[in-house]
Amino acid sequence: MEYEYIRLEKKGAAAIVTIDRPEALNALNLDTLLELDHCFIDLGEDEEVAVVILTGAGEKSFVAGADISHMQDLSVIEANRFARFGHKVLKTIEELPQPVIAAVNGFALGGGCEIAISCDIRYAAENAKFGQPEVNLGVIPGFGGTQRLPRLIGKGRANELLFSGDIIDAAEACRIGLVNRVFPQQELLEKCLGLAGRIASRGPLAVRLCKEAVNNGMEMDLARACRYEADLFGLCFASDEQGEGMLAFLEKRVPEFKKK
Template sequence: RSFVAGADISEMKEFSSIEGKKFSVFGNDIFLRLENMAKPVIAAVNGFCLGGGNELAMSCDIRLASQKAKFGQPEVGLGITPGFGGTQRLPRIVGMSKAMELTLTGRIFDANTAKEIGLVSEVYPPEELLPKAIALAEEIMANAQIAVKQSKRVMRMGIHTDIYTAVALEADAFGVCCGTEDKVEGMGAFLEKRPQKNFKNI
């Protein structure tokens, strides 16, 4: 029924200010590690994705949803703020105005709305969600993995800095890829009109 059930509210009800901050720091550390993994991470959301669940999904690189999925950051209705990065990732993904609206109202919304605002990439019938997520992962895996990892790294780092620094990061990544055997293989296959590519991740 849920993508992630979320935090234990009965436990959080007893938190002091110090305990609450420690809990938030702990959760943010985990989600930052997920966000900064070298490999791409796909969230397949089927069911409720509220609070910490939505924050977990937003830490993933690509989000897909089933028609049954429900999203939201309802924390203000519990007397707290989002604590695992929701106030920071949601504006970066959907824009400040919509993020403010959703966070300050605590509104729960459906998968089609999530797609409309850019929170998820695609919406599928529930029975198709996992096969579609696996197919997407396989499509990514068919490419040169050094290039995939460098692309993810530069996008993740670049969004947090100015455009001049970001394009310099991109130039570094482009240079790294130009020194790989996979570049030779990929470009060779293109020029030879050869569909099969034998990437070795070197």
């Protein structure tokens, strides 16, 4: 499929998805969401891709939010459908078998913040800005912000951002755990690719099972989550990957994992 609003390129085992509407600060309209959904479904089935990096075109914005011009005149039913489709797309990203790194290179507001927190890891440029300013528009976050943000940074800090609509800088976002690390703008993609390369060099099944254990375990009580982890740990021993990894450790060499 050819895309109009996103770009897809591959560098080694990493796929880079760029939301490409710089004239609209990469705001999410329905067509962009449709393209993202299609792209991530395809990437989930691409066994040559070990890690996905999601970013925005230009130096000003990752994703400035959902497209207000698209939403302004929606009916109640249309708004509900738009939110539910946004949930579907972000769930596709969140549940991708491969790890997803958000390279936040500017504004990540509203839907942009929500799409960033649907990713597994967030690296930010020093100029990045984060926030859920929907209350300034008389609405609430509609793509999972009221649910994922408290799970990520805690209820109190999330409520402060959600209720006030305040925008915070990258340093503050890092301090409260909204992003993992902050880099100069010109180094951001390089740092993301570096992390992607390290992840891609590890056992591919083990990485995917780690993601599955974290995402699914977070929705369980601790006892059930630990049993679930034990089941996945045991599953690792059915693969050649475990044998090679442990043999390489004992032989004091770098493991040679087979990529599917």
